[in-house]
Amino acid sequence: xxxxxxxxxxxRAGLAAALTALAACDGPQSVLSPAxxxxxxxxxxFWVMLVGAVVLWTAMNGFFFWITRxxxxxxxxxxxxxxxxxxxxxFPVVVLTxxxxxxxxxxxxxxxxxDGLRVRITGEQWWWRVEYWSEGADAPVVSANELRxxxxxxxxxxxxxARVIHSFWVPALGGKMDMFPGRVTETSLAPHTPGTYRGxxxxxxxxxxxxxxxxxxxxxxxxxxxxLAREAExxxxxxxxxxDVFMAEGCGACHTVRGTEAAGQVGPDxxxxxxxxxxxxxxLPMTSDALVDWIADPEAFKPGVEMPGYDHLPQEDMMAxxxxxxxxx
Amino acid sequence: xKRVLQTLAVLAVLGGLGAAVVVSFGLYNxxxxxxxxxxxSWVLHTTFRNAVSxxxxxxxxxxxxxxEMAELGARHFDAACAVCHxxxxxxxxxxxxxxxxxxxxxxxxxxxxxxxxxxxxxREGVKMSGMPHWPSVRDDExxxxxxxxxxxGEMTGEDYAALTAPPRMPARAPEGAAYCAGCHGxxxxxxxxxxxxLDILGAPYLALSLETYRGxxxxxxxxxxxxxxxxxxALPDLVRYFAEQGSTDATTGGAGMPGTEGAAxxxxxxxxxEGRTSTGAVPDGTASPTPGPEAPGTNAPGTDTxxxxxxxxxxxxxxxxxxxxxxxxxxxxxxxxxxxxxxSADFPELSGQYAxxxxxxLKIWRxxxxxxxxxxxxxxxxxxxLGDDDIAAxxxxxxxxxxxxxxxxx
Numbered sequence: 001x002x003x004x005x006x007x008x009x010x011x012r013a014g015l016a017a018a019l020t021a022l023a024a025c026d027g028p029q030s031v032l033s034p035a036x037x038x039x040x041x042x043x044x045x046f047w048v049m050l051v052g053a054v055v056l057w058t059a060m061n062g063f064f065f066w067i068t069r070x071x072x073x074x075x076x077x078x079x080x081x082x083x084x085x086x087x088x089x090x091f092p093v094v095v096l097t098x099x100x101x102x103x104x105x106x107x108x109x110x111x112x113x114x115d116g117l118r119v120r121i122t123g124e125q126w127w128w129r130v131e132y133w134s135e136g137a138d139a140p141v142v143s144a145n146e147l148r149x150x151x152x153x154x155x156x157x158x159x160x161x162a163r164v165i166h167s168f169w170v171p172a173l174g175g176k177m178d179m180f181p182g183r184v185t186e187t188s189l190a191p192h193t194p195g196t197y198r199g200x201x202x203x204x205x206x207x208x209x210x211x212x213x214x215x216x217x218x219x220x221x222x223x224x225x226x227x228l229a230r231e232a233e234x235x236x237x238x239x240x241x242x243x244d245v246f247m248a249e250g251c252g253a254c255h256t257v258r259g260t261e262a263a264g265q266v267g268p269d270x271x272x273x274x275x276x277x278x279x280x281x282x283x284l285p286m287t288s289d290a291l292v293d294w295i296a297d298p299e300a301f302k303p304g305v306e307m308p309g310y311d312h313l314p315q316e317d318m319m320a321x322x323x324x325x326x327x328x329x
Numbered sequence: 330x331k332r333v334l335q336t337l338a339v340l341a342v343l344g345g346l347g348a349a350v351v352v353s354f355g356l357y358n359x360x361x362x363x364x365x366x367x368x369x370s371w372v373l374h375t376t377f378r379n380a381v382s383x384x385x386x387x388x389x390x391x392x393x394x395x396x397e398m399a400e401l402g403a404r405h406f407d408a409a410c411a412v413c414h415x416x417x418x419x420x421x422x423x424x425x426x427x428x429x430x431x432x433x434x435x436x437x438x439x440x441x442x443x444x445x446x447x448x449x450x451x452r453e454g455v456k457m458s459g460m461p462h463w464p465s466v467r468d469d470e471x472x473x474x475x476x477x478x479x480x481x482g483e484m485t486g487e488d489y490a491a492l493t494a495p496p497r498m499p500a501r502a503p504e505g506a507a508y509c510a511g512c513h514g515x516x517x518x519x520x521x522x523x524x525x526x527l528d529i530l531g532a533p534y535l536a537l538s539l540e541t542y543r544g545x546x547x548x549x550x551x552x553x554x555x556x557x558x559x560x561x562x563a564l565p566d567l568v569r570y571f572a573e574q575g576s577t578d579a580t581t582g583g584a585g586m587p588g589t590e591g592a593a594x595x596x597x598x599x600x601x602x603e604g605r606t607s608t609g610a611v612p613d614g615t616a617s618p619t620p621g622p623e624a625p626g627t628n629a630p631g632t633d634t635x636x637x638x639x640x641x642x643x644x645x646x647x648x649x650x651x652x653x654x655x656x657x658x659x660x661x662x663x664x665x666x667x668x669x670x671x672x673s674a675d676f677p678e679l680s681g682q683y684a685x686x687x688x689x690x691l692k693i694w695r696x697x698x699x700x701x702x703x704x705x706x707x708x709x710x711x712x713x714x715l716g717d718d719d720i721a722a723x724x725x726x727x728x729x730x731x732x733x734x735x736x737x738x739x
Contacts, residue, residue, distance in 0.1 A: 162656065244670075244671065247663075247668075247670035247671065247672070248670065248671055248672050248673045249664075249673055250659075250663040250664030250672070250673070250676065250707065251663065252660060252662075252663035253651075253659035253660045253661070253662075253663035253664060253711060254659045254660075254663075260670075261662070261663075261668055261669060261670055262663065263650070263651045263652070263660060264651050264659055264660045264663060265651055265654060265655065265656045265660075266656055266657065266658070266659050306710065308706045308707050308709075308710045309706065312703040312704060
């Protein structure tokens with residue numbers, strides 16, 4: 001291989017890598033397009049650190065260049081001692097102290113107390129159990145695989161896990177926080193821009209770790225209140241063939257649909273499943289086609305998933321079931 | 330040294346050639362009439378005895394061997410084993426006696442073995458003797474047979490005949506029903522807590538069960554034998570007969586048998602059908618020459634329902650209805666009731682079923698050895714997280730319920 005060809009390949013690979021990296025700078029799961037106070041602060045921290053690092057790197061390399069190529073003469077002892085003490089001890093102490101103080105001062109902000117709403121999120125394999133505790137409420141509003149938050153308010157986030165360690169991370173809204181079985185960790189989020197963002201488990205948690213995502217939907221405060229009130233209601237669970245299939249096939253063993261006999265606690269609450277934007281913890285669209293595919297063979301979409309496949313159901317039962325679930329708004 | 334090695338090599342080659350000649354030209358006489366060469370029988374039998382002693386389960390793993398288990402074991406023995414090992418009151422046929430080795434009468438065969446060793450022999454079989462292994466991977470099912478074997482040495486011909494006599498069936502019962510009823514009862518209510526009631530299961534589930542036993546999808550040495558003993562063409566009639574017992578029961582008081590009125594409340598021992606022996610016909614296990622771990626009285630008949638611990642039943646109810654908040658165990662009710670919603674006919678009704686039977690089934694579901702129909706994967710997942718205490722609670726809860734009416738009556 002000629003040197004020129006090698007160089008061309010290297011350039012192309014470099015360009016591809018740069019494009020990939022740049023592509024991550026925008027979109028629903030980017031730390032660089034913040035939609036919350038915490039993420040904004042972290043973004044500022046990132047830029048300060050980056051600029052500081054670039055300045056230091058440039059200065060150090062410039063200095064090396066100067067001393068080895070430009071001013072190559074012998075250095076006096078006095079000069080050398082000043083350089084070692086000043087550049088090796090004083091300068092790093094001052095710079096690092098400043099950065100550390102800045103970093104430490106913003107750390108408590110990430111755990112600032114919220115304005116009333118408390119959301120408890122439990123990492124399951126591989127989905128998210130989400131419970132909304134309004135101020136003063138004695139029972140939570142249970143949902144799953146989607147986090148809705150009011151814009152302009154700070155909400156407490158309580159995190160725990162069922163069996164293995166997970167990590168909760170919505171890059172556009174704030175920093176990540178690990179979730180441990182048998183322990184509660186706390187963070188808080190104060191989103192400021194309404195929109196839909198993406199969260200992802202950020203700690204390897206088993207076969208389908210990469211398929212454990214969710215949507216984080218930030219709503220204006222009044223819309224959020226209206227949504228939470230609707231979410232708290234029982235499902236209309238309209239009678240019909242789909243409901244009959246759901247009840248006859250035992251779906252309620254694992255899933256709750258409030259307002260019916262289905263009270264299972266093992267899998268996600270389906271009371272208003274049709275109102276969610278995604279299916280199967282952020283990996284499929286919420287459509288009846290996707291519901292049919294998922295229910296028939298969840299393993300095909302999420303290796304190791306606990307939900308058993310229902311490919312023994314006749315097609316018409318499956319369609320009726322999917323349409324009914326899609327209608328649970 | 331070299332000379333020695335050369336001699337050994339030559340001898341080895343000659344020995345190999347000799348063996349090849351014997352095998353290829355059929356020089357060894359395999360005649361059962363001629364029998365073994367002198368000493369071979371002793372070597373084989375000693376190997377057999379020692380191999381069983383070495384591999385038998387630990388004494389502590391032997392469960393209590395109750396009279397009810399012995400009743401079930403006797404029925405299975407009668408159907409599957411009595412053809413070779415003559416039971417009390419019967420003689421071996423001339424043909425069986427011409428086998429090599431000759432299968433001993435059952436009373437002689439069990440002498441000198443511990444319950445654990447008998448369990449191993451029944452489960453594993455003995456190669457080159459004609460003794461088959463248990464025709465299923467389940468290892469819990471041999472204990473009823475062992476319970477019977479521990480008592481058979483003391484039995485008279487009358488005892489045995491009383492234990493295994495086919496019950497008298499109503500005239501409308503289809504052919505083969507008497508064989509099923511021997512264990513499951515004339516009215517489908519076995520009256521034995523180790524044998525499931527059929528009257529509450531419904532025709533689709535009964536048909537599915539027989540199909541999966543015959544097809545080898547569902548594990549059970551007892552039922553695989555039973556389901557293959559009845560001709561396939563007879564199965565639909567048998568299913569219909571036993572399924573009807575549940576629906577006629579509420580109005581006519583069982584299959585027209587005296588003494589079954591009032592059984593609709595689900596009390597399991599209220600319906601010992603005519604032709605069945607009472608448990609008193611089973612000699613007490615403590616008289617057995619080999620001391621077993623039986624504890625007569627601890628597993629008295631009918632302890633599954635009336636005497637059930639209310640705390641256990643309440644715990645089972647909380648699990649079954651998902652009111653315990655348990656996030657590992659799916660709600661049994663969603664498939665098995667009790668429920669206002671109609672359930673798929675492929676799910677068995679559990680209300681009123683016997684607790685020991687339910688416990689056994691839940692354990693083999695959890696251990697992954699049960700198998701079953703197209704929905705078996707659901708139950709395998711559902712039972713995966715059950716502890717022994719959960720299983721006892723769930724069995725006690727469902728046994729405490731009255732049978733749900735057949736779907737038609739809802």
